[in-house]
Amino acid sequence: MERSKRGIGTLIATAFMILVILFGFSVFFLMRSQAEEYQKTLESMNRLDWERNQEKAEIRNFGWDANSLNLTLENTGSIEIELAAIGVFNQSRQPINETSPYTPIKPYVVVNPQTRRTIGPYNFALEEENKTHIVQLVTSRGNVISETYPIITRAPDLSQFLGRSPIGWVTISFEPGSFRYTSSTVENDTNAWIISVKNTTDVMFWVEFRNHANQSLELFEYSVMQLTIYSAGSVTSQPFYIVDDNSNSTNLNPYNPNDPLILPRPDCYTKTDCSELDLIIGGNATIVKFASKFVGGDTFQNLGKAQYDMVIVLYYEYGPEKEILAQYIPFAGVIVTD
Incomplete structure (x- = not known):
């Protein structure tokens, strides 16, 4: 009888140890999985930050006829740019489109590195013909490319x-x-x-x-x-x-x-x-x-x-x-x- 009790105790202890080991492995794998996910997220954020910093572009020219806006964008950076939205603002920084400051560009317009692309037309009306307006393009990575209309550009420093x-x-x-x-x-x-x-x-x-x-x-x-x-x-x-x-x-x-x-x-x-x-x-x-x-x-x-x-x-x-x-x-x- 005493041997039987001792055998049962051994089985219970063994089962308990197995549960502890399994729990430990579960915690280990869970922590490892979380660490891997964190690392992936961190790498993705770092990559996004790097790509965002590589985006460099300038609006080179406008064509604004009645309510129709076209513009030429030059990608001066080393990475392609996806244009996601466009907005036009008056001198007081108030959006011309009162419903939404930015109008989505669907599908995204892609501008390859070291190239120029003319996009449009987009439906925006000039508030006053001779007043300055601000045109902004938003990229899919969150950068904003801004230029005044008409463009008041200075030539490079001589x-x-x-x-x-x-x-x-x-x-x-x-x-x-x-x-x-x-x-x-x-x-x-x-x-x-x-x-x-x-x-x-x-x-x-x-x-x-x-x-x-x-x-x-x-x-x-x-x-x-x-x-x-x-x-x-x-x-x-x-x-x-x-x-x-x-x-x-x-x-x-x-x-x-x-x-x-x-x-x-x-x-x-x-x-x-x-x-x-x-x-x-x-x-x-x-x-x-x-x-x-x-x-x-x-x-x-x-x-x-x-x-x-x-x-x-x-x-x-x-x-x-x-x-x-x-x-x-x-x-x-x-x-x-x-």
């Missing part, structure tokens, strides 16, 4: 370029008729050295350039003609940014960086070795038009009665490394008189 490219590859074609203008009252392009004050509304300058490089050069939208008045210790500048070459005296088309103006290289590079004379002559003369108040804008610039100093800055890429050059070209002045 100081970082001028030391490297004080001369550049482009010259102005100093030939009769190489510097002309049109305006709301001058339909046919006319010599621009002296302009009557009655012809200074909606001014567009036409300048002929020649490229002397061993490659064709694509001009950036930052390229600008700057007219400056120096008087009584004050300085007043008026920028005329590059516009589409189809623009005319009545129709200003914004410069499209996706369809850039190209200054062709000398023809000799496609045939034989270039002589010194070939390089001096350069490529075919190409007309570049300057008229907009803003980078990539569609608003004409005007002039007042004055004597202006003038400089042209052309932005373009050059060489296998695609180094951005800003060529600073001092030019003759313009006189606006009676």
